[in-house]
Amino acid sequence: MYIGIDIGGTNLVAGLTNGKGQIVDKVSRPVDKSWDPGAVCRQTAQLALQAAQVGGFRPEQIQAVGVGLPGLVDNKTGVAVQTPNMPFSNTPFRALFQEEWDIPVFLGNDANCAAIGEYWAGAAKGRDPAVVITLGTGIGGGLVAGGKLYTGAANSGMEVGHMCIHPNGALCNCGRRGCWEQYGSASALIRITREEMERSPKSALWECAEGDLFKVTGRTAFQAARGGDETARKVLSRYLQGLSLGLINIVNILQPEIICLGGGVSNAEDDLLLDPLRELVRSGCFDPSNPPRLERASLGNDAGVVGAAMLCHMF
Numbered sequence: 001m002y003i004g005i006d007i008g009g010t011n012l013v014a015g016l017t018n019g020k021g022q023i024v025d026k027v028s029r030p031v032d033k034s035w036d037p038g039a040v041c042r043q044t045a046q047l048a049l050q051a052a053q054v055g056g057f058r059p060e061q062i063q064a065v066g067v068g069l070p071g072l073v074d075n076k077t078g079v080a081v082q083t084p085n086m087p088f089s090n091t092p093f094r095a096l097f098q099e100e101w102d103i104p105v106f107l108g109n110d111a112n113c114a115a116i117g118e119y120w121a122g123a124a125k126g127r128d129p130a131v132v133i134t135l136g137t138g139i140g141g142g143l144v145a146g147g148k149l150y151t152g153a154a155n156s157g158m159e160v161g162h163m164c165i166h167p168n169g170a171l172c173n174c175g176r177r178g179c180w181e182q183y184g185s186a187s188a189l190i191r192i193t194r195e196e197m198e199r200s201p202k203s204a205l206w207e208c209a210e211g212d213l214f215k216v217t218g219r220t221a222f223q224a225a226r227g228g229d230e231t232a233r234k235v236l237s238r239y240l241q242g243l244s245l246g247l248i249n250i251v252n253i254l255q256p257e258i259i260c261l262g263g264g265v266s267n268a269e270d271d272l273l274l275d276p277l278r279e280l281v282r283s284g285c286f287d288p289s290n291p292p293r294l295e296r297a298s299l300g301n302d303a304g305v306v307g308a309a310m311l312c313h314m315f
Helices: 037-054 093-100 108-120 186-199 203-206 220-226 230-254 274-284 304-311
Strands: 001-009 011-017 023-030 066-070 072-074 080-081 089-093 106-107 129-137 141-145 257-261 295-296
Touching: 001 037, 001 108, 001 304, 011 304, 023 037, 023 304, 037 089, 037 093, 037 220, 066 080, 066 093, 066 108, 066 304, 072 106, 072 129, 080 093, 093 106, 106 108, 106 304, 108 129, 108 141, 108 257, 108 304, 129 230, 141 230, 186 203, 186 220, 186 230, 186 295, 203 230, 220 230, 230 274
Parallel strands: 001 066, 066 106, 129 257, 257 295
Antiparallel strands: 001 011, 011 023, 072 080, 080 089, 129 141
16 A cells, blocks of 8 residues: 655645555645644654554555655655745655654655656556646646656756747746746636736626636636637637647657646636647647647546655656
8 A cells, every 4th residue: 555645735635545546545634834844744744644544554554655745856865855835945855754654755746746646547547658737827747658757867857837938928937938837827828818808898708707807717718618709719729829839849859648638727628628729739740640649637636646656666
């Protein structure tokens, strides 16, 4: 049995899994913003022990614990280098965890863990190489090739959200301009929707957003487009063009067998998202006769937990 833990800015979630990546039991607890790095590590270890207990297993029956964190981690040294929304800066996460529970501990970036989860037990099962792209506030990416996780020489590979697709384009939170996540993330979709709403005061987008720009979500444009609103369809055209550019680059560079899309945006209806996106990607591929599969990720929020639990198999 293995335990996978997903560390987020709001909650810690731990899942007890079997060797097939299936979750047997899950436990969670909210994150207290007052916790220092040591407290987070202790709380994580205690939650892992709780997951084992709830599932009816003794600590010595657990083979390993995997932890997925947002940001940059180094599994070789067991260090959480830098993570947004969490108090880690070159924190010896593994050592602090093992002070509470002496067990093999593996660390991974949360997007990488999502990729492992989909590869091990989700939409990418049986496909290799497999890429998983998560569309959220930014864009996260993970690659499994030859059954192993690719992280690069500096453990920060597949930061695909920060490939430049528009030189001198929109300013990104990383300080550079034209990054893919400024055109293909859920945040980008919301920004584009608001821009088009301001240009089209009679658009049905306003009704879907209850007349308030601040109530626009990643679903707003899809809802209005389903009703036939032309401005909403323009929003989706702009968004899909931006999203497809990054996917085309990934295809032409890596030639994965499958790309899985995760995050809330990926739940949109196929005729409004995946179908037109597949055609855009196919037409942009160097070899359009043999594009990779482009599918919706299937594990949802469990992908990170499953992937973290399976980290011990991926290095």
